Amino acid sequence: MLKKYLMAPGPTPVPERVLLEMAKPMIHHRTDEFSKTFAEASAGLKKVFNTKNEVLMLAGSGTAAMEAAIINTLNPGDKVLVVDAGKFGQRWKNISKTFGMDVQVIELEWGSSVDPALVENFLKSNPDTRAVMIQGSETSTTAYHDIEAIGRIISSRPDTIFIVDGITSIGVHETKMDEWGIDVAVTGSQKAFMLPPGLAFIALSEKAWKFCETATIPRYYLDLKRELKNQLESTTAYTPAVTIINGLKVVLDMMLEEGLENVYKRHQINGDATRAAVQAMGFKLLPTGTPSNAATGFYLPEGFEGGKFVKFMREKVGITYAGGQDHLKGRIVRVSHLGYHDAFDTIVAISGLEMGLSRFGVKFQMGAGVAAAQEILKNYIGE
Amino acid sequence: MLKKYLMAPGPTPVPERVLLEMAKPMIHHRTDEFSKTFAEASAGLKKVFNTKNEVLMLAGSGTAAMEAAIINTLNPGDKVLVVDAGKFGQRWKNISKTFGMDVQVIELEWGSSVDPALVENFLKSNPDTRAVMIQGSETSTTAYHDIEAIGRIISSRPDTIFIVDGITSIGVHETKMDEWGIDVAVTGSQKAFMLPPGLAFIALSEKAWKFCETATIPRYYLDLKRELKNQLESTTAYTPAVTIINGLKVVLDMMLEEGLENVYKRHQINGDATRAAVQAMGFKLLPTGTPSNAATGFYLPEGFEGGKFVKFMREKVGITYAGGQDHLKGRIVRVSHLGYHDAFDTIVAISGLEMGLSRFGVKFQMGAGVAAAQEILKNYIGE
Structure with missing residues (x-):
């Protein structure tokens, strides 16, 4: 399965x-x-x-x-x-x-x-x-x-x-x-x-x-x-x-x-949680200005083969992230928050990053990303 | 229903x-x-x-x-x-x-x-x-x-x-x-x-x-x-x-x-059956040259309100035929044979025409269209 x-x-x-x-x-x-x-x-x-x-x-x-x-x-x-x-x-x-x-x-x-x-x-x-x-x-x-x-x-x-x-x-x-x-x-x-x-x-x-x-x-x-x-x-x-x-x-x-205000707020929260998570894992966000709540891009470690990671996650784990385009090909991962996407989708996205990147040998404290996201998301679930 | x-x-x-x-x-x-x-x-x-x-x-x-x-x-x-x-x-x-x-x-x-x-x-x-x-x-x-x-x-x-x-x-x-x-x-x-x-x-x-x-x-x-x-x-x-x-x-x-040859033959047979049917009901075919097997158009009786008939059939009977476009608006009906359409779809199309046009007061021998179509279709069912 x-x-x-x-x-x-x-x-x-x-x-x-x-x-x-x-x-x-x-x-x-x-x-x-x-x-x-x-x-x-x-x-x-x-x-x-x-x-x-x-x-x-x-x-x-x-x-x-x-x-x-x-x-x-x-x-x-x-x-x-x-x-x-x-x-x-x-x-x-x-x-x-x-x-x-x-x-x-x-x-x-x-x-x-x-x-x-x-x-x-x-x-x-x-x-x-x-x-x-x-x-x-x-x-x-x-x-x-x-x-x-x-x-x-x-x-x-x-x-x-x-x-x-x-x-x-x-x-x-x-x-x-x-x-x-x-x-x-x-x-x-x-x-x-x-x-x-x-x-x-x-x-x-x-x-x-x-x-x-x-x-x-x-x-x-x-x-x-x-x-x-x-x-x-x-x-x-x-x-x-x-x-x-x-x-x-x-x-x-x-x-x-749902109410359009709630739709926008949901995207904001899932974006905030993901940004907090990848930073807690030690990665640098791609946006240097205002981040979009459509997706969150972050840099992979120098020399890391991003293309292989994205392909492994999609084909073997079942999670489709986006990689980078043009000169960012292989250097970044983008995680979407768009549309039909709730708090637990965000948890899955981050957990997939943690377990997958860890298997690929990237060092960070396991669970730090999920925990950082949960600190934000917990304030909104059940509301 | x-x-x-x-x-x-x-x-x-x-x-x-x-x-x-x-x-x-x-x-x-x-x-x-x-x-x-x-x-x-x-x-x-x-x-x-x-x-x-x-x-x-x-x-x-x-x-x-x-x-x-x-x-x-x-x-x-x-x-x-x-x-x-x-x-x-x-x-x-x-x-x-x-x-x-x-x-x-x-x-x-x-x-x-x-x-x-x-x-x-x-x-x-x-x-x-x-x-x-x-x-x-x-x-x-x-x-x-x-x-x-x-x-x-x-x-x-x-x-x-x-x-x-x-x-x-x-x-x-x-x-x-x-x-x-x-x-x-x-x-x-x-x-x-x-x-x-x-x-x-x-x-x-x-x-x-x-x-x-x-x-x-x-x-x-x-x-x-x-x-x-x-x-x-x-x-x-x-x-x-x-x-x-x-x-x-x-x-x-x-x-x-199905085989492309059989796909074409199916359209041909349903076209032939429909053309035979509407002619048996006394209507004149719209094509004067080679008829297409995509659909069959025929003229309604002079003065007949085709638009009302097509609307009645669609909304009250459940059959969507096409009427005419531009100067043929209200004057013709077009019955499709396209795509996912078998012999019994053709029978339904013709039966709908017979019962519907009869209710709208058009005179023809009830059943003549279906019978004419069946004479053609019977040679192919079960093949």
């Missing part, structure tokens, strides 16, 4: 209630039955995004929504600022370059959170910047950027929009799209929304919808104006990912039953 | 074995476990497409793959020929126009199958045509186009590619991509592949891959060269639709266990 524990920052475990919902016989998408589910899911998404605007659903992965954010609002030659502090910052850069933007970059060490003043100063010197792109949580480094502060800086500028990849922040950290001045917010189904991958979400502010009016890059599948027209009537321009949307309705029911 | 029967041409019923496979706990996509499933699914797809080239999987609906077909192979200003004989022919036209092609059209009455000589003559007069686009089966009219004959015409022309929307023909009618000279073949998960929507497939011939070398339209999410590089190593550029791909592996096992 090998029980499986999915502890990587996406895809995340799907609750049994949602698996069973999605295992129901297929239904047709051009029906009142589906439109009702769609409308309910849509209303729930608005609550999570904290927006009065439509949150559009696209059949595709998060990258499709990132591309949609750019090609629907900007034009070739537009000056854009990308905060690049990890693999997904680089994705904003790559997509923008693909479509001919004039890409300016604030490049940071992996693990950093950007100082909002850097963005403010850039915009003062470059008032012709059409968009600022960033991650809420940079999944590759498990660092969080202060999108509230940056949003408030950009919101006073009528000719600049703020585009946020919230793929591992929305549903994890409270995100007040409208109040903070986020103009385009993007996320996907397989993170905080606890669903299989294949469904992406994107919401635009009124300012961003105005940008769409002058955006000339040809688009068809990812044409957001066409989707808006359809989705306002609780349908989609093209065949939607019916099953995942049916699951989404159940997920949103679960999140709203 | 209201049992549900999904008889519209997509989404189609998903076999229980596949629903249960997809209800298993989520797995991570960057693992040997998933890559093994991916590789097996990929090998199965090649058998259905009859191609030695890769069949790429994209997280998106069929329209995403249609757009990918165009933007990866063609350039703005390219002369393209679209065979427009229904709603999905129009989609080729719309996507091509969106990306600036010089769109030439062979426009046909809805229900017709194109005469391949029309395409041949066009290409003789327009040797600079870069692509011909068509549907294998035009879902809106249930007519089949002779893509083999057209493929053979185009295959001798090195500067013209043949792009086929096989969304309701691949897996229904035998499709020999390589032998017939199809350069780009596209389909989706929710038709013959008996899966939920959200996964699209696209395969390119060597000739089409050469066209990609000179194609300049910017593309990121739908960049097929990047996908090819990844998918040759049994992974994907962006997070794939994990659940549906796991289901695909099971579907392909089922199709190959």
Whole structure:
């Protein structure tokens, strides 16, 4: 018997209630039955995004929504600022370059959170910047950027929009799209929304919808104006990912039953506990700025073969952690707190690290990580 | 109790074995476990497409793959020929126009199958045509186009590619991509592949891959060269639709266990039986050329309110048929034979038509449709 524990920052475990919902016989998408589910899911998404605007659903992965954010609002030659502090910052850069933007970059060490003043100063010197792109949580480094502060800086500028990849922040950290001045917010189904991958979400502010009016890059599948027209009537321009949307309705029911504040608090506590644990074991956290509550990354000892450890844990022990990407490959481990993840999942994640790393010859006081996590978690269980 | 029967041409019923496979706990996509499933699914797809080239999987609906077909192979200003004989022919036209092609059209009455000589003559007069686009089966009219004959015409022309929307023909009618000279073949998960929507497939011939070398339209999410590089190593550029791909592996096992020849024959027999039935009931078939075995469309009596009938059948009787689109709205009914559909599903579909239309006051000999279908089906049951 090998029980499986999915502890990587996406895809995340799907609750049994949602698996069973999605295992129901297929239904047709051009029906009142589906439109009702769609409308309910849509209303729930608005609550999570904290927006009065439509949150559009696209059949595709998060990258499709990132591309949609750019090609629907900007034009070739537009000056854009990308905060690049990890693999997904680089994705904003790559997509923008693909479509001919004039890409300016604030490049940071992996693990950093950007100082909002850097963005403010850039915009003062470059008032012709059409968009600022960033991650809420940079999944590759498990660092969080202060999108509230940056949003408030950009919101006073009528000719600049703020585009946020919230793929591992929305549903994890409270995100007040409208109040903070986020103009385009993007996320996907397989993170905080606890669903299989294949469904992406994107919401635009009124300012961003105005940008769409002058955006000339040809688009068809990812044409957001066409989707808006359809989705306002609780349908989609093209065949939607019916099953995942049916699951989404159940997920949103679960999140709203728990209470969004409690969802965010749960991620915070599991993040705090994991950070305390890996530090008690003597490891250095990867985030040097604000840590994200989506996942916790930490450095392995110098010369340790991280790839072998992650593979052993996944194949022989049953726990799927994430390793590092690009230059951090083999050098870090990332432990997810995303979605359907409780205090005891955190204990399992840390216990797996302790027993596994110990077998791989790493020295630390056995049990120190679990104990440190328990000191935090004990205050919340049974509440 | 209201049992549900999904008889519209997509989404189609998903076999229980596949629903249960997809209800298993989520797995991570960057693992040997998933890559093994991916590789097996990929090998199965090649058998259905009859191609030695890769069949790429994209997280998106069929329209995403249609757009990918165009933007990866063609350039703005390219002369393209679209065979427009229904709603999905129009989609080729719309996507091509969106990306600036010089769109030439062979426009046909809805229900017709194109005469391949029309395409041949066009290409003789327009040797600079870069692509011909068509549907294998035009879902809106249930007519089949002779893509083999057209493929053979185009295959001798090195500067013209043949792009086929096989969304309701691949897996229904035998499709020999390589032998017939199809350069780009596209389909989706929710038709013959008996899966939920959200996964699209696209395969390119060597000739089409050469066209990609000179194609300049910017593309990121739908960049097929990047996908090819990844998918040759049994992974994907962006997070794939994990659940549906796991289901695909099971579907392909089922199709190959049945034998592809038997799959096609089953669609043929259910199509023949349904066509015989609706004609025995006195209705006129919508296809005037070659009927598709994906679905059967027929005209309702003049003045009959088709929309009300389809709604009544779906909501009160439990059978989801499809009505007509655009100018055929309310005037036709389409009955699907796609995917997980056997002889008795055909009987249910026809019996539903007989009892339902009779209740709506349409006159015909009760039982004539079922009897006509049975005369055909009886020769195959138990074989």
